[in-house]
Amino acid sequence: MPSAPADYQLICRIQHDDFSLEQEYQALLRPDCGAVVLFSGLVREQFQAEPADSLQALELEHYPGMTERAITAIAEQAATRFNVRTITVIHRVGLLSTGAQIVLVGVASAHRADAFSACELIMDFLKNQVPIWKKAHFHSQAQWVDAKATDQAAAARWVQENTL
Amino acid sequence: MPSAPADYQLICRIQHDDFSLEQEYQALLRPDCGAVVLFSGLVREQFQAEPADSLQALELEHYPGMTERAITAIAEQAATRFNVRTITVIHRVGLLSTGAQIVLVGVASAHRADAFSACELIMDFLKNQVPIWKKAHFHSQAQWVDAKATDQAAAARWVQENTL
Amino acid sequence: MSVHAESKAVAAPIQTKILFFAALREAVSSSEMLLPQLAPMQLSSLLTLLASQSTHIAAALTDREVLTAVNQQLVNQQAWVQPGDEVALFPPVTGG
Amino acid sequence: MSVHAESKAVAAPIQTKILFFAALREAVSSSEMLLPQLAPMQLSSLLTLLASQSTHIAAALTDREVLTAVNQQLVNQQAWVQPGDEVALFPPVTGG
Numbered sequence: 382m383p384s385a386p387a388d389y390q391l392i393c394r395i396q397h398d399d400f401s402l403e404q405e406y407q408a409l410l411r412p413d414c415g416a417v418v419l420f421s422g423l424v425r426e427q428f429q430a431e432p433a434d435s436l437q438a439l440e441l442e443h444y445p446g447m448t449e450r451a452i453t454a455i456a457e458q459a460a461t462r463f464n465v466r467t468i469t470v471i472h473r474v475g476l477l478s479t480g481a482q483i484v485l486v487g488v489a490s491a492h493r494a495d496a497f498s499a500c501e502l503i504m505d506f507l508k509n510q511v512p513i514w515k516k517a518h519f520h521s522q523a524q525w526v527d528a529k530a531t532d533q534a535a536a537a538r539w540v541q542e543n544t545l
Numbered sequence: 546m547p548s549a550p551a552d553y554q555l556i557c558r559i560q561h562d563d564f565s566l567e568q569e570y571q572a573l574l575r576p577d578c579g580a581v582v583l584f585s586g587l588v589r590e591q592f593q594a595e596p597a598d599s600l601q602a603l604e605l606e607h608y609p610g611m612t613e614r615a616i617t618a619i620a621e622q623a624a625t626r627f628n629v630r631t632i633t634v635i636h637r638v639g640l641l642s643t644g645a646q647i648v649l650v651g652v653a654s655a656h657r658a659d660a661f662s663a664c665e666l667i668m669d670f671l672k673n674q675v676p677i678w679k680k681a682h683f684h685s686q687a688q689w690v691d692a693k694a695t696d697q698a699a700a701a702r703w704v705q706e707n708t709l
Numbered sequence: 710m711s712v713h714a715e716s717k718a719v720a721a722p723i724q725t726k727i728l729f730f731a732a733l734r735e736a737v738s739s740s741e742m743l744l745p746q747l748a749p750m751q752l753s754s755l756l757t758l759l760a761s762q763s764t765h766i767a768a769a770l771t772d773r774e775v776l777t778a779v780n781q782q783l784v785n786q787q788a789w790v791q792p793g794d795e796v797a798l799f800p801p802v803t804g805g
Numbered sequence: 806m807s808v809h810a811e812s813k814a815v816a817a818p819i820q821t822k823i824l825f826f827a828a829l830r831e832a833v834s835s836s837e838m839l840l841p842q843l844a845p846m847q848l849s850s851l852l853t854l855l856a857s858q859s860t861h862i863a864a865a866l867t868d869r870e871v872l873t874a875v876n877q878q879l880v881n882q883q884a885w886v887q888p889g890d891e892v893a894l895f896p897p898v899t900g901g
Contacts (some may be wrong), residue, residue: 403567406585412644415589418582418664421570422805425579425655442731443804444797447781472804480576484805491589493901494699497665500582504657504805510783512797513804514731525732528801535658586901606827607900608893611877636900648901657805668901674879676893677900678827689828692897 385460390467393452395443397475400485409467409489416493418500422484424477427517434519439483439526441474444512448472455506459499465490470503472513502539509536549624554631557616559607561639564649573631573653580657582664586648588641591681598683603647603690605638608676612636619670623663629654634667636677666703673700722747723792727759730799736769746792752777753786755796773800818843819888823855826895832865842888848873849882851892869896 392408394400402421409417427436456468469487477483486503490496507513508529515526556572558564566585573581591600620632633651641647650667654660671677672693679690722745734740744759756777760767778797779788790796818841830836840855852873856863874893875884886892 401567402570402583403565406566410587410644412590415587417585417587419566419585420657420661421581421583422657423574423579423581426576441804442734444728444730444778444781444799447778447797450781451783480574493584493586493665493668494695497584497661497668501657501661504661508805509802511804512730512778512799512802514800515803516731525800526803528803531658532805605900606830608824608826608874608877608895611874611893614877615879671901673898675900676826676874676895676898678896679899680827689896690899692899696901 383461385457386464389460389465391453391456391460392467392469392471393449393456394471395445395448395474396471397473399473399482400471402482402485405469405471405485405487409469409487411466411489413491414466414489415491416496417487417489418493418496419488420484420486420500420504421482422504424479424481424483426479429519432521434521436479436517436519438476438478438481438518440476440516440518440523441472441483442514442516443472443474447512451511452507455503455510458506459488459502462502463490463495463499464492465495465499468499468503470507472507472511474513476518505532505535505539508532547625549621553624553629555617555620555624556631556633556635557613557620558635559609559612559638560635561637563637563646564635566646566649569633569635569649569651573633573651575630575653577655578630578653579655580660581651581653582657582660583652584648584650584664584668585646586668588643588645588647590643593683596685598685600643600681600683602640602642602645602682604640604680604682604687605636605647606678606680607636607638611676615675616671619667619674622670623652623666626666627654627659627663628656629659629663632663632667634671636671636675638677640682669696669699669703672696725755725790725792726795728795728797730797732773732800733769733775733798736772737766746790749789749791751786752779752784752788752790752796755790756786756798770798775799776801821851821886821888822891824891824893826893828869828896829865829871829894832868833862842886845885845887847882848875848880848884848886848892851886852882852894866894871895872897 424439452470465488467489471485488496488500588603616634629652631653635649652660652664724743725746727742729737820839821842823838825833
């Protein structure tokens with residue numbers, strides 16, 4: 382089984398504090414990298430009709446230790462399958478208001494196709510294989526977010542491609 | 546033929562000056578967007594063996610007027626095919642040294658899959674359908690960069706998917 | 710006699726830590742339990758043992774889909790748990 | 806006579822602008838040429854006309870793959886060019 386290249390570098394942080402996309406972008410850059418793909422996930426507005434309510438915040442809980450291990454394993458899989466040099470994954474936990482940044486995934490590579498594929502693979506697996514849970518706080522009530530079938534399908538497609 | 550949604554917004558600029566990824570990211574954000582994908586293309590180090598030489602800079606020439614039209618058409622195609630809210634395309638021209646930023650494509654959408662697809666589609670078409678040319682300046686000589694077959698294949702795959 | 714005492718000491722149950730997260734943590738009203746475990750057992754048996762502790766826990770485990778990790782690795786219920794392992798039970802993840 | 810003079814004025818050739826970019830611009834040693842054009846013609850004919858202007862241009866056009874745009878839209882050589890259109894000739898693009 383192939384392993385991630387020795388010169389591949391991962392930055393992985395789980396934190397409550399906000400992050401600076403620009404700083405993380407600068408930290409990803411390498412002279413031999415012509416392509417950087419960044420994904421930023423944010424708490425978006427959400428409305429519900431009955432009863433009329435809107436999202437105030439997401440509360441994110443995680444499993445300390447396993448979260449970092451799972452992200453490291455996913456990043457290593459991405460670096461093994463695609464020709465990438467640096468990967469950054471930052472995931473915030475705790476209470477995050479609407480508009481807040483939740484997650485950043487950044488990948489730098491020589492050419493763009495590798496960075497796009499690696500970044501999307503990491504996001505798809507992050508949704509499925511990392512022990513993080515969201516609770517949606519509306520004004521009148523709070524509820525745990527259900528896992529989505531579309532997210533399972535998104536992760537499954539990388540497994541299928543791998544076996545081809 | 547479907548058209549881009551009325552509330553979709555495009556920022557398109559061709560300029561010599563550098564850009565701030567952070568500023569462009571902030572300008573893309575909308576309260577109903579939970580996902581932002583950014584692609585940054587940079588002048589990467591390049592070495593040649595015979596004679597031993599390294600890249601100093603890329604010189605980018607374009608066709609003023611047509612460049613903006615072509616990018617607008619590509620962005621509109623992306624906004625028609627994928628559910629996205631804001632798109633930014635900034636392409637630098639002129640002489641750009643190794644390490645310099647060349648191009649930024651940013652897309653904001655409610656969910657991540659649309660932002661990833663739209664951003665990658667725009668980059669693939671940018672490589673094939675926008676009148677911009679690169680000349681590679683090495684220390685001892687300069688040469689126009691040849692179009693790559695892999696870039697043609699990357700753009701072609703969107704056309705195939707479209708007809709399915 | 711002293712030999713017997715020693716072998717009894719070796720066979721003393723070790724505490725296996727069970728962690729609960731998110732909706733499951735709320736359902737069992739606890740983020741952590743210690744379960745005395747004498748010998749290796751399959752996770753499915755450990756879950757049966759856990760459910761036998763209270764109807765409250767039994768209901769929490771059957772009311773929803775439960776994912777399982779042993780020593781911070783996702784595993785299925787055929788996996789073996791050694792005494793002292795860290796077991797975690799949680800609903801499908803929704804990060805990212 | 807005045808009628809004849811008028812119809813001659815109407816038929817006077819209009820300048821069609823031909824733009825060259827990148828390697829092709831360097832090969833023809835010019836970024837822009839004006840070609841007098843009387844009537845609509847297909848781009849392939851206009852390129853033949855252009856090549857007939859000098860062996861230098863003829864060589865530049867045949868030495869490489871040439872992409873064509875009329876009024877800033879990529880077209881193939883079957884496209885029609887109206888007198889006064891903006892025609893652009895250039896090598897395969899390498900932006901992004």
